[in-house]
Amino acid sequence: MKKIVNIIIFGLLLLIFGSYMFTFQVRQDEIAFVNHLGKNSEPIIESGLKPKWPWPIQRVYKFDKRIHVKTTRYDQVMTQNGKSVMMQFYFGWKIENPSAFMSNTSGSDSAARMKDAEKQLLVIVDAEKNNQVNMVATSFGSFIQGEGVEGESRVDFDKLEKAILDKANSKAEANLGVEIKFVGIRKVGVPQGSLDVVLEAMVTQWTSKSETEIHIGQQEADAIRAKARNDKETALQKARAEAKTTLAAAQADALQQFKLMEQDPQLAAFLMQLEALEKSVKKQTTLILDDSMGPFGLLRGLESPLKKDQSKQ
Amino acid sequence: MVTDKIDRRGGLWNLLITLLGVGGSVALAVATSSVTTYVIAAFMVLGLVVAVASLLHMQLREREQMEARELEEIQQGATAEALFEEGQVLPAKRSREQFEKWGMPSVAIVMLGLQVYGIYYIYTKRLSPAFETIDSWIIIDPSKALFGAALMGLIFFLRGQFASNLARIEKQRFLQPASDYILFGAYLNFILAAVVAVSYKDGSVDVYVATGLIILLGVAAVENLLGMIFEIYRPRVSGRQSRLLYQSRLIGLVAKPENLFTTAGQILDYQFGFKVSETWGYQFLRERLGVIIGLQIIILWLSTTIVVIEPSVRGRLVDGAREGQQATLLEPGIHLKLPWPFASVERFYPDQVHTFHVGLEPLAEEEIPPQFLDRPGLWLEPNGKDYESKKKTGELFFLIGSGDQKVEANLMVASVPVQYRIRSVGDGELKGLEDGWLRFSDPEQLLKNIATREVVNYFLNHDFEELLIKGRKTAQETLVKNIQDQVNDRNLGVEILFVGVASLRPPAESPQNVIERADAANPGQEQPELNSMPVAAAFEGPVSAGLMSRMNKFSAEQESLRLSAERTNEVGIIQYNAKVTSDLLRMEAKSRFQRQAGSQEPFKQASNVYPLWLYLTTFERAVENTRKFVVAAPNHELEVDLDLHEAIRRGMTDIKVPTPKKK
Numbered sequence: 015m016k017k018i019v020n021i022i023i024f025g026l027l028l029l030i031f032g033s034y035m036f037t038f039q040v041r042q043d044e045i046a047f048v049n050h051l052g053k054n055s056e057p058i059i060e061s062g063l064k065p066k067w068p069w070p071i072q073r074v075y076k077f078d079k080r081i082h083v084k085t086t087r088y089d090q091v092m093t094q095n096g097k098s099v100m101m102q103f104y105f106g107w108k109i110e111n112p113s114a115f116m117s118n119t120s121g122s123d124s125a126a127r128m129k130d131a132e133k134q135l136l137v138i139v140d141a142e143k144n145n146q147v148n149m150v151a152t153s154f155g156s157f158i159q160g161e162g163v164e165g166e167s168r169v170d171f172d173k174l175e176k177a178i179l180d181k182a183n184s185k186a187e188a189n190l191g192v193e194i195k196f197v198g199i200r201k202v203g204v205p206q207g208s209l210d211v212v213l214e215a216m217v218t219q220w221t222s223k224s225e226t227e228i229h230i231g232q233q234e235a236d237a238i239r240a241k242a243r244n245d246k247e248t249a250l251q252k253a254r255a256e257a258k259t260t261l262a263a264a265q266a267d268a269l270q271q272f273k274l275m276e277q278d279p280q281l282a283a284f285l286m287q288l289e290a291l292e293k294s295v296k297k298q299t300t301l302i303l304d305d306s307m308g309p310f311g312l313l314r315g316l317e318s319p320l321k322k323d324q325s326k327q
Numbered sequence: 328m329v330t331d332k333i334d335r336r337g338g339l340w341n342l343l344i345t346l347l348g349v350g351g352s353v354a355l356a357v358a359t360s361s362v363t364t365y366v367i368a369a370f371m372v373l374g375l376v377v378a379v380a381s382l383l384h385m386q387l388r389e390r391e392q393m394e395a396r397e398l399e400e401i402q403q404g405a406t407a408e409a410l411f412e413e414g415q416v417l418p419a420k421r422s423r424e425q426f427e428k429w430g431m432p433s434v435a436i437v438m439l440g441l442q443v444y445g446i447y448y449i450y451t452k453r454l455s456p457a458f459e460t461i462d463s464w465i466i467i468d469p470s471k472a473l474f475g476a477a478l479m480g481l482i483f484f485l486r487g488q489f490a491s492n493l494a495r496i497e498k499q500r501f502l503q504p505a506s507d508y509i510l511f512g513a514y515l516n517f518i519l520a521a522v523v524a525v526s527y528k529d530g531s532v533d534v535y536v537a538t539g540l541i542i543l544l545g546v547a548a549v550e551n552l553l554g555m556i557f558e559i560y561r562p563r564v565s566g567r568q569s570r571l572l573y574q575s576r577l578i579g580l581v582a583k584p585e586n587l588f589t590t591a592g593q594i595l596d597y598q599f600g601f602k603v604s605e606t607w608g609y610q611f612l613r614e615r616l617g618v619i620i621g622l623q624i625i626i627l628w629l630s631t632t633i634v635v636i637e638p639s640v641r642g643r644l645v646d647g648a649r650e651g652q653q654a655t656l657l658e659p660g661i662h663l664k665l666p667w668p669f670a671s672v673e674r675f676y677p678d679q680v681h682t683f684h685v686g687l688e689p690l691a692e693e694e695i696p697p698q699f700l701d702r703p704g705l706w707l708e709p710n711g712k713d714y715e716s717k718k719k720t721g722e723l724f725f726l727i728g729s730g731d732q733k734v735e736a737n738l739m740v741a742s743v744p745v746q747y748r749i750r751s752v753g754d755g756e757l758k759g760l761e762d763g764w765l766r767f768s769d770p771e772q773l774l775k776n777i778a779t780r781e782v783v784n785y786f787l788n789h790d791f792e793e794l795l796i797k798g799r800k801t802a803q804e805t806l807v808k809n810i811q812d813q814v815n816d817r818n819l820g821v822e823i824l825f826v827g828v829a830s831l832r833p834p835a836e837s838p839q840n841v842i843e844r845a846d847a848a849n850p851g852q853e854q855p856e857l858n859s860m861p862v863a864a865a866f867e868g869p870v871s872a873g874l875m876s877r878m879n880k881f882s883a884e885q886e887s888l889r890l891s892a893e894r895t896n897e898v899g900i901i902q903y904n905a906k907v908t909s910d911l912l913r914m915e916a917k918s919r920f921q922r923q924a925g926s927q928e929p930f931k932q933a934s935n936v937y938p939l940w941l942y943l944t945t946f947e948r949a950v951e952n953t954r955k956f957v958v959a960a961p962n963h964e965l966e967v968d969l970d971l972h973e974a975i976r977r978g979m980t981d982i983k984v985p986t987p988k989k990k
Contacts, residue, residue, distance in 0.1 A: 023621040026628070030668075031477050031520075034470070039647030039669070042654060043765075062650035063669075069474050080766055083773040088722055100721055104776040106767070106817075122358075123468045155735040158728045159788040171784055196817065198780050202787065204738065206721045206842065210857055212738055214838040217858045217865040219734045224868035231876020235883035242887035246894035253898040257905030264909030268916030275923050281930050282923055284938060288945040295949040300969070305959040308946045313959045 035068040040076065045112045047075040057112035075116065075124045081106045081195055084132050090205050091144055097153040100203035103178070105139055106195040107131075107186065114191025131190055135182075138189070139197065142182040146174055157202045171199050331568075332499050333389045337490055338382040341505035344486050345375040348512050351479050355519075359472040362453045362537035363522050367515045369445035369544060373438055374508030380434040380573045385501045387426050390419035427569045435555050435572040442548035449541055457534045464530040466523055473523045480516030487513050491583060504574035510582040515540070527668070543581075550577050588613045631667040636660055639678045641751060641760060646670045656761060677751035677760050680824060683775055685782045686741040687711035687723060689830070706863035709835045711742065719843070724834060725783065730790035737791055738862075742830040745778045745810070748822045756815075763820020774814065774821060781809040782826075791866070794831055802828045833866040 039062070040046045046058040050072050058064065066072045088102040109115045119134070121127035151157065156169050179197040186192045204212050275282045295301070305313045352368035355361070394417055457464055466472055487510030494502040518536065525532045554572055561570070580586055592604030592613075603609055634657065636642045642657035648669050657672065664670040689711055699710060717723040724738040753759035764770045785806055786794070794802060806826040814821050834841070838857040858865075929937045958965060 020618070020621070023625065026625060030628075031473075034473060034668075041645055041647050060650060061647075063648040069471055073470070078768050080768045082768045083770075083776065085772070085776060088720065104773070104780075106773065123470075125465060126467065153735070154726060157787050158726065158736050171780070198776060199783070200776050200779050201722070201783050203721050203724060203726055204736070206719070209721060209724070209738070209841045210838045212736060213834060213836065213841050213862050214857055215734045216729075216737050216833070216862050217838060217860055219729065219731050219737075220862075220865040220868050221860075224872035227869050227872035227876050231872070231879045234876070235879040238880065238883035238887050242883075242890040246890045246897075249894045249898050250901070253901040257901050260902075260905040260909045261912070264912040267913045271916035271920040274920050278923065278927055278930075281927060282919075284941075285919070285923055285926060288941060292945055292949045295953055297952045299953040300956070301950060301953050302956045302958065302969075305957065308950075309943060310957050310959065313957070 036065060038064055038066050038074045038076075040064060043078060043080050044076050045079045045109060046077075047112070047116050049073045049075065054116055057116070059112070075127065077109055077112070077115070077124055077128060079109050079112075081108045082128075082132070084135065085200060086136060086140060086143070088201060088203070091147045091151075093151040093153055093156070094148055095152045098205050099147070099151060099154040099157070100201070100205050101143070101147060101199065102201040103139060103143055103197060104200050105135070105179075105182070105197045107135055107192050108195055109191065110187065110193040111191030116191075118190050131192060134190055135186055135192065135194070138185045139178065139182045139194070142178045142185075146177045146181070150174060154202065154204050154208075175199060330392060331388055331501065332497050333385050333392070334493070334497075334499055334502055335382070335385050335389060337493065337499070337502050338378070338385045338505065340486065341490060341502070341509060342375070342378040342382050344483065344509055345371060345378040345505065345512075348479060348483065348509070349375050351475060355472055355475045359467050359469070359523075361466045361472060361519070361523070361526075361533050362449065362457050363519050363533050363540060364472065364476075365449050365453050366445075366537050366540040366544060367512070367519060369441070369449065370508070370515060370540075371512055372445070373441060373547075374505065374512055376434065376438055376441065377508050377573050377575075378505040380431070381501050381505045381571075383430070384423075384426065384571070387419070387423040388501065391417075391423045394419040431569075431572040432555060432558070435551055438573060439548060439551050439555070442544060442551065446541060446545055446548065449537070454534065454537060454541065457537070461531045461534055464534055466526045466530060466533055469523045469526055473520055476516045476519040476523060480513050480520060483509050483513035483516060487511070487582065495583075500568075500571065503579070504571060507575070507579045507582040511578050514582065524668070543577075547575055547577050550575060588616075628666055632663055632665065634662045634664055634672050636662065636672075636674070639676060641675045641677050643673045643675065643761075643765065644670060645673070654761070675749060675760055675764070677749040680746050680748055682744055682746050683771075683778075685743040685745060685775070685779045686725065687714065687717065687830075689742055706832045706866075707835050707861055709740065709832075718836070718841075725786050727786045727794065728788065728790035730792055738834055739786065739791065739794070740832050740834055741782070741786070741828075743778075743782050743806075744825070744827045744830075745823065746825040747774065748824055750820050750822055753820065758818045758820040760820055763818050766818065770819060770821075773817065774819060777813045777817065777819075778810050778826075781806060781813060785809065791833070794828065799828055832863060834862045837861045 038046070040058050040060065042061040044061070046064070048055040048058070048064075048066055050067075054075075066074060083104060083106050085104045086102055088100060090098045091101045092098050115131065116127075119127040119130045121130050150169050150173075159168050175197045179194060182197065183194040186194050303310060305311055348371040349368065352364060352371045356364040356368050398417065487506055490502060490506035491510050493499065494506050518540075522533050522536050551572075554570075558570065558572060588604075592609065595603040595609075634642060634644070636657050636659045638659045640659060642662070644655045644657050644662070644664055646655070646665060646669070648665060664672065694712075696710065699708065702708075711717075714723065723740055725741050727737050727739050729735065729737045749764050750757065750759040753762050758764075758766075767773055785802065789798065789802070803826055806828070807823050810826065811823045814823060837859050839859045926937075926941070956967070956969065958967075
């Protein structure tokens with residue numbers, strides 16, 4: 015029993031290691047090459063389990079034929095007027111011509127060859143990126159849509175990406191058997207050495223903005239106050255003038271009445287005196303009268319002094 | 328005299344095999360850059376030293392035994408009196424003794440030196456760099472490593488098993504150490520083969536296993552050192568076998584784990600007071616342990632045929648042995664597949680919402696420094712993943728418009744979360760997991776790049792005021808649309824759910840401290856005069872200034888309202904007074920006139936009585952409420968004192984005071 019189990023275990027191990035040594039798998043998203051004593055086979059595109067001789071007689075290179083994405087370094091690119099801008103790109107690439115890819119890349123295994131291909135692609139894309147950015151940009155400000163940048167002079171992402179793609183792709187196809195499917199701008203920034211200058215400008219911009227804001231606010235407040243005072247003064251003056259006019263009109267109206275009263279001035283004066291008397295003698299007034307005043311003449315007898323007064327009148 | 332059985336040929340074989348092991352493992356280490364292989368090479372070098380030392384020891388011992396036999400024969404045929412003392416006629420014995428006295432400690436010291444240097448070299452030159460790049464760690468040319476490890480393991484196992492058993496059965500103590508090392512080397516190579524196999528899936532296993540083996544090498548070094556120290560204090564008895572300093576008990580234990588059972592059995596026997604080691608269960612476990620472990624390995628391997636896909640997860644089964652279409656999408660549930668490595672399953676989470684950040688990634692809750700916990704997040708106290716390194720490279724800052732013609736650009740720090748979902752299946756022109764996401768070797772990286780591009784492009788077209796104040800909602804909607812359009816153009820099979828622009832802020836750095844100046848350490852050099860105010864603080868200036876302005880305007884408006892109300896009131900009063908005065912004037916004039924007109928006729932008709940009547944009635948009315956003093960004494964001079972003070976209001980004296988009631 016122990017021997018059988020040992021044999022089974024040994025057999026299984028042999029199966030696993032044997033299958034590794036004498037077979038290889040080509041998956042549906044892979045391309046394979048079999049190197050027989052230094053000579054490469056035609057590319058194996060059909061997927062499935064394939065036989066092979068163990069290393070060192072045969073060795074298998076397998077490459078992923080899906081689209082690979084590579085991101086460039088975030089580095090400094092020179093613009094046409096000598097200023098620089100920080101830029102990072104990404105691109106997608108795919109093995110288009112497996113034989114050309116195999117013959118134009120180097121490395122001890124598949125991963126090393128893929129790395130080598132990426133390294134070569136980076137060189138191509140970096141070169142084209144530098145050329146194209148240099149042609150269209152003057153500084154990092156060229157990428158900004160602002161008041162200082164005219165719409166047409168601003169760098170268009172799509173056009174720049176397409177220009178780089180066109181140039182880089184032709185070289186990649188010819189040199190490596192690889193198709194660059196797309197190129198994208200990942201990031202645009204300010205070179206590290208210019209960060210302080212940009213931040214200084216920002217601080218100055220916002221400090222002066224705050225000062226302007228306070229100044230404008232103060233002016234507006236002053237204007238509101240001055241307007242309110244003026245409005246009040248004007249309205250009062252106007253009201254006073256109108257009041258004078260109203261009074262003048264009333265006096266004019268009263269004048270007509272007085273003119274009519276002027277026709278009998280004696281009666282008018284008598285009535286006004288009577289009214290004045292009534293109004294002027296009010297409560298808590300102390301009068302010291304003698305018997306010649308008012309009806310008090312009666313105190314001297316029945317002959318009223320009024321009769322004398324009336325005869326005088 | 329005790330006789331040792333010597334097998335010089337076996338020792339030579341051990342030497343050749345360990346030499347092969349050193350060559351093979353060094354070649355593999357150089358070719359594959361596997362850290363585990365480097366540690367194995369270090370063990371193999373130690374094995375070679377042990378093999379050389381044991382072979383030398385065997386030779387000396389064999390010569391000594393031959394010499395002893397010769398001496399015995401001479402003594403049998405000679406007279407009772409020896410010509411020479413024994414010590415003078417046994418040079419081989421003296422050589423062996425000298426070797427054990429000086430040679431063995433020297434070998435142990437050399438081994439210790441090799442162990443220490445091996446640990447130092449592998450830790451500093453191989454293991455530390457490997458840990459730094461553990462996420463992308465790979466074994467170069469793994470098929471070569473697998474083949475080499477399996478081959479060496481097999482050769483070592485055959486020789487090690489044979490030699491070790493032979494040494495144990497025949498009690499060849501000089502053969503044992505190198506045989507143990509060879510058997511141990513076989514196990515190490517099997518481990519390496521397993522590591523290489525797993526490294527196809529995850530390369531970091533190489534680094535972890537190497538760490539474990541480095542620790543084992545360290546333990547062996549400590550054992551070696553302790554062995555040497557104990558040897559100094561060990562009493563030396565003439566004729567007693569010396570301890571082999573180059574023999575490692577640790578290696579022997581690992582190479583022959585059944586020795587563990589012997590030790591464990593002795594301990595159990597002692598503890599329980601009866602022969603536990605002779606029971607059926609103990610014997611079964613001892614004899615069949617290997618089989619049980621083997622069966623478990625097979626069960627483990629067979630278990631790779633079962634795949635469990637959990638809810639909200641999709642599996643992509645790739646059957647590498649099948650021709651043509653190899654991939655099948657697995658729905659949640661239990662599935663069967665070919666065992667590893669013939670078929671593999673990748674898991675995806677298409678129905679789940681995934682999130683990544685463009686720009687500064689916020690710290691996870693457990694990563695937030697204690698001083699920032701339970702505190703509001705302030706612009707002037709920034710934090711985030713790799714904040715300092717991103718600041719140094721400038722990657723922290725996003726370029727945006729300034730909104731001011733005189734300023735070329737502004738910088739902003741942003742952390743923009745993007746949430747997305749992978750479509751499990753395509754919908755019309757929109758691709759899904761199989762025909763979209765899986766077309767790319769690293770689709771998540773592509774999605775991150777696309778999102779970053781769109782965010783950067785959007786920021787370049789807008790300024791702070793638009794991004795932070797006016798256009799947040801528009802920004803979110805536009806970014807979702809732009810990213811979705813780009814993703815659809817690339818047929819990525821992803822649905823963008825949300826883009827957040829909440830965490831945008833001006834830099835917390837000042838112009839003075841944003842760059843670490845190299846000349847800061849050089850006090851003689853002139854520094855540029857730059858503002859020390861953080862940009863975030865300067866950004867808050869217009870905000871507070873605006874607030875102050877608004878307060879000022881508000882105060883002015885309040886004053887204006889007050890003045891306006893005063894104006895209205897005062898104007899009203901003036902107008903009212905004018906109107907009333909005018910009306911009164913008119914009315915008075917009119918009433919006078921009317922009275923005069925009414926009195927005119929009676930005045931004419933009764934010119935005496937009517938004025939008198941009018942006078943008296945008016946007089947009566949006028950003086951009704953006055954205090955009157957009438958002086959009616961004619962032609963007399965009167966002197967009257969009048970007190971005109973009004974002490975009390977008139978009329979008050981008329982108040983009746985009630986009389987108190989009688990009880």
